Amino acid sequence: MKSYDLDGIGMTSARSRTRLVNQLERNGIAHQEVLDAFAAVPRHIFVEEAMAHLAYQDRALPIGHGQTISQPFTVAVMTEALLETRRDSVLEVGTGSGFQTALLAQLCGKVFTVERVKPLLDRARRRFEALKIRNVHSQLGDGYNGWPEKGPFSGILITAAPRAVPQVLLEQLDVGGRMVVPVGADGNQRLKVIDRTDQGYGERVVDAVRFVPLVKGLRT
Ligand code: SAH
Numbered sequence: 001m002k003s004y005d006l007d008g009i010g011m012t013s014a015r016s017r018t019r020l021v022n023q024l025e026r027n028g029i030a031h032q033e034v035l036d037a038f039a040a041v042p043r044h045i046f047v048e049e050a051m052a053h054l055a056y057q058d059r060a061l062p063i064g065h066g067q068t069i070s071q072p073f074t075v076a077v078m079t080e081a082l083l084e085t086r087r088d089s090v091l092e093v094g095t096g097s098g099f100q101t102a103l104l105a106q107l108c109g110k111v112f113t114v115e116r117v118k119p120l121l122d123r124a125r126r127r128f129e130a131l132k133i134r135n136v137h138s139q140l141g142d143g144y145n146g147w148p149e150k151g152p153f154s155g156i157l158i159t160a161a162p163r164a165v166p167q168v169l170l171e172q173l174d175v176g177g178r179m180v181v182p183v184g185a186d187g188n189q190r191l192k193v194i195d196r197t198d199q200g201y202g203e204r205v206v207d208a209v210r211f212v213p214l215v216k217g218l219r220t
Pocket of ligand 1: 067069093094095096097098099100101114116117120142143144212213215216217
């Protein structure tokens with residue numbers, strides 16, 4: 001596990017991070033690697049400075065452009081679900097702040113991430129740079145198309161909700177791979193885990209969740 005040394009601020013936030021990790025554990029997150037990743041990745045770097053003091057509370061926060069950094073518990077549930085299968089090459093749709101991406105970078109071989117809002121992607125890229133994260137490849141694009149040149153992926157994690165799972169993304173999932181995706185209209189979303197085997201696709205519902213919608217096309 002990589003660790004980040006961020007001077008004085010790192011000291012205070014390391015303590016707050018431990019509190020958050022303990023809370024996640026109390027709420028049922030059992031996968032030690034996921035807990036270790038939360039302990040290692042400084043979430044306060046992924047929010048605006050004015051909100052840094054809220055970064056280790058278990059809540060979603062606004063990141064601009066009508067988007068949010070997801071709630072840590074939800075991020076942990078999704079990450080845990082993804083890690084149960086192979087994790088050599090993972091596609092994330094919806095980079096947003098880049099926090100989930102940074103966690104995946106700790107836990108997976110290669111991480112590909114796609115975001116449709118350029119200013120969010122630019123900010124996330126600066127954070128990866130600052131944290132010296134080297135195994136993340138990011139692209140401005142419409143995640144509805146996935147990233148066909150880099151697939152198939154052993155895992156696909158979608159951090160915004162489509163009304164239905166896009167067929168193109170299912171096709172970019174490798175046999176033996178797993179997709180974690182919130183599906184449904186606002187107010188009625190379910191987190192789904194979809195496994196691809198040589199027999200086809202199998203899915204189960206994990207949880208009721210609340211995500212921003214997956215939007216078609218680039219932001220103009
Ligand atoms: N994992 C992020 C979640 C951000 S919210 C985090 O924790 O910070 C979801 C993100 O998905 C937003 O940044 C939004 O702009 C992006 N998004 C929505 N539709 C998209 C699409 N079609 N392609 C790529 N990104 C999309």
